[in-house]
Amino acid sequence: MVLMAARTERKGFLMEMNDLNSRITYYKEQISSYAYHPYLSKHIGEPAIDERKMKTYIHLFDHLPERKNMDDNYLLSVMFVQMALDTHDFVTVDNSNKEVDEVRKRQLTVLAGDFYSGLYYHLLSLINDLDFIQVLAKTIREVNEQKVRLYYGRHDSLTSYVQTYKKVETLLSYNVWCHFMPPGDCGAVVESMFVKGLNNWGSGKNQAFSKPEQSKNYAYEIADNIEKYKKEAYDSFKNLGPGSSVPEELYRKLDEDLEQEFN
Amino acid sequence: MKLTKLYSFLNKDLDAVEMEVLHSVSTEEKVLQKASNQLLEAGGKRIRPVFVLLAGKFGKYDFDKMKNCAKALELIHTGSLVHDDVIDDAKLRRGDLTVKEQYDNHVAMYTGDYMFALALEAMGSIENMRAHQVLSKTMMELCVGEIEQIKDKGEVDQNLRTYLRRIKRKTAILIAESCRLGAIAGEASLKKERALYKYGYNVGMSYQIIDDILDFTSSEEELGKPAGSDLMQGNITLPVLYAIQEDEEFREDLRKAFSHTSTLTKEEAEPFIRKVKEGDYIDRSLELSERYLKEAFQSLQQLPTGRPKQALKAIAKYIGKRNS
Numbered sequence: 001m002v003l004m005a006a007r008t009e010r011k012g013f014l015m016e017m018n019d020l021n022s023r024i025t026y027y028k029e030q031i032s033s034y035a036y037h038p039y040l041s042k043h044i045g046e047p048a049i050d051e052r053k054m055k056t057y058i059h060l061f062d063h064l065p066e067r068k069n070m071d072d073n074y075l076l077s078v079m080f081v082q083m084a085l086d087t088h089d090f091v092t093v094d095n096s097n098k099e100v101d102e103v104r105k106r107q108l109t110v111l112a113g114d115f116y117s118g119l120y121y122h123l124l125s126l127i128n129d130l131d132f133i134q135v136l137a138k139t140i141r142e143v144n145e146q147k148v149r150l151y152y153g154r155h156d157s158l159t160s161y162v163q164t165y166k167k168v169e170t171l172l173s174y175n176v177w178c179h180f181m182p183p184g185d186c187g188a189v190v191e192s193m194f195v196k197g198l199n200n201w202g203s204g205k206n207q208a209f210s211k212p213e214q215s216k217n218y219a220y221e222i223a224d225n226i227e228k229y230k231k232e233a234y235d236s237f238k239n240l241g242p243g244s245s246v247p248e249e250l251y252r253k254l255d256e257d258l259e260q261e262f263n
Numbered sequence: 264m265k266l267t268k269l270y271s272f273l274n275k276d277l278d279a280v281e282m283e284v285l286h287s288v289s290t291e292e293k294v295l296q297k298a299s300n301q302l303l304e305a306g307g308k309r310i311r312p313v314f315v316l317l318a319g320k321f322g323k324y325d326f327d328k329m330k331n332c333a334k335a336l337e338l339i340h341t342g343s344l345v346h347d348d349v350i351d352d353a354k355l356r357r358g359d360l361t362v363k364e365q366y367d368n369h370v371a372m373y374t375g376d377y378m379f380a381l382a383l384e385a386m387g388s389i390e391n392m393r394a395h396q397v398l399s400k401t402m403m404e405l406c407v408g409e410i411e412q413i414k415d416k417g418e419v420d421q422n423l424r425t426y427l428r429r430i431k432r433k434t435a436i437l438i439a440e441s442c443r444l445g446a447i448a449g450e451a452s453l454k455k456e457r458a459l460y461k462y463g464y465n466v467g468m469s470y471q472i473i474d475d476i477l478d479f480t481s482s483e484e485e486l487g488k489p490a491g492s493d494l495m496q497g498n499i500t501l502p503v504l505y506a507i508q509e510d511e512e513f514r515e516d517l518r519k520a521f522s523h524t525s526t527l528t529k530e531e532a533e534p535f536i537r538k539v540k541e542g543d544y545i546d547r548s549l550e551l552s553e554r555y556l557k558e559a560f561q562s563l564q565q566l567p568t569g570r571p572k573q574a575l576k577a578i579a580k581y582i583g584k585r586n587s
Contacts, residue, residue, distance in 0.1 A: 088372040093369055153294075
């Protein structure tokens with residue numbers, strides 16, 4: 001099925017796609033083609049792809065020193081990890097609704113997330129990059145640790161709660177960047193991704209992180225102050241500047257992208 | 264005879280794998296640590312590690328590699344059980360509360376994902392990329408198998424092929440690939456690898472058919488769940504499928520029963536369970552299971568004689584005769 005969506009003939013093609021929106025469309029089509037299953041599609045719809053984050057990942061991969069940016073499988077595998085992590089946040093906690101459609105939706109959401117995990121692994125196994133498989137596996141482990149901390153841990157303060165949430169949203173970009181780039185300050189990448197993550201808070205994802213008896217309603221405080229946190233992250237991005245590991249050109253692109261988030 | 268007696272020469276290595284599996288979870292998050300260990304510590308047959316190690320014996324058998332491969336498969340299996348319990352809204356597993364019941368669906372999702380990640384980290388020591396291609400494809404096939412199972416729930420118009428494809432993806436493939444991964448990690452020849460895969464596939468098919476039979480023939484006490492649970496969950500297993508094909512009244516009644524729901528209560532399922540037991544459907548299912556076992560024995564003929572081969576033969580025989 002799904003799996004063997006032909007790898008697109010793309011030599012020279014991507015180079016012509018200077019327009020970011022065209023590239024997003026192109027990658028979304030690739031993702032949908034790999035992840036397609038008629039029954040999933042019928043009952044839970046098309047996979048939820050975080051376009052905002054995808055934009056940042058495209059910028060990051062464009063600026064990698066090696067030619068990793070030329071192989072779609074790298075970007076696609078990172079997006080599948082992001083999708084796997086996000087999809088499982090949307091599994092409902094309340095099992096009391098026994099309507100056939102609701103039960104099926106919950107069941108298929110579990111399996112869709114697992115399927116995306118398998119896809120990331122498979123794409124990288126096909127291009128023989130064991131090291132990157134390991135980086136992404138480590139990231140999935142760390143993000144899930146942070147999610148449990150966010151969801152079930154007892155936080156002393158709103159600040160510590162926000163810091164944990166920040167890790168959930170940014171560890172993937174941080175680990176990907178650190179894997180390919182020489183060690184150095186890449187705070188701007190993290191802050192840029194955090195703005196994107198905060199934007200998603202209101203999209204229903206916050207329900208996964210709002211177990212009030214554990215989080216002392218911090219989740220609701222974030223929800224009420226999203227714009228403030230976004231602004232803080234953006235200010236931090238501005239103050240950090242390019243940093244030793246973030247080239248000027250990449251910083252400029254991330255900045256342009258973030259400006260659009262606020263317009 | 265106990266299953267473990269059949270491969271006692273592996274005990275030392277299996278103990279080491281067991282320790283690795285139990286110590287693989289190490290996190291400061293207490294809830295995650297507890298939730299992950301809950302099922303791992305409950306034991307289980309560890310049949311997938313057994314197949315990995317036995318298959319590795321037909322090659323060079325570098326124990327460090329075999330150990331990591333075996334550990335990865337056990338973590339994937341356990342992680343998928345944690346997610347399965349969310350899918351089935353299951354309250355108990357192996358007599359204990361499930362992770363999702365003790366905490367909730369989110370903790371279960373994160374715990375399963377955490378275990379999958381640990382499994383892939385364990386696979387880091389296997390440099391042969393074919394092993395990773397095989398394992399990643401297996402993980403996807405397992406998902407597709409479960410999706411198909413949900414799709415086919417309460418579906419009375421399915422045929423034998425649909426059923427066999429479903430149990431292949433649900434059960435046989437992980438056993439077959441455990442054998443194949445053991446062979447790859449042990450650098451066995453391609454001929455041996457293929458024979459081991461075929462053996463694992465056939466044993467896995469037989470194993471699942473027997474499982475489906477036991478769901479009707481075992482007591483609630485032996486099963487740890489009510490007899491006929493598969494049918495109550497809407498799963499059309501082989502004995503039911505034979506009944507559907509042979510008995511028109513049975514088929515139409517079952518169609519009616521599943522017309523507005525994908526599950527049945529114990530009372531609703533009872534007349535169907537009785538009819539399945541009264542007919543020759545269990546015997547016919549056993550016959551098919553035996554055919555798969557014969558194929559498994561056939562595959563073993565291509566492998567050199569020795570203790571690993573004897574153990575694989577004995578496991579197949581055990582599976583054919585198991586009653587719990």
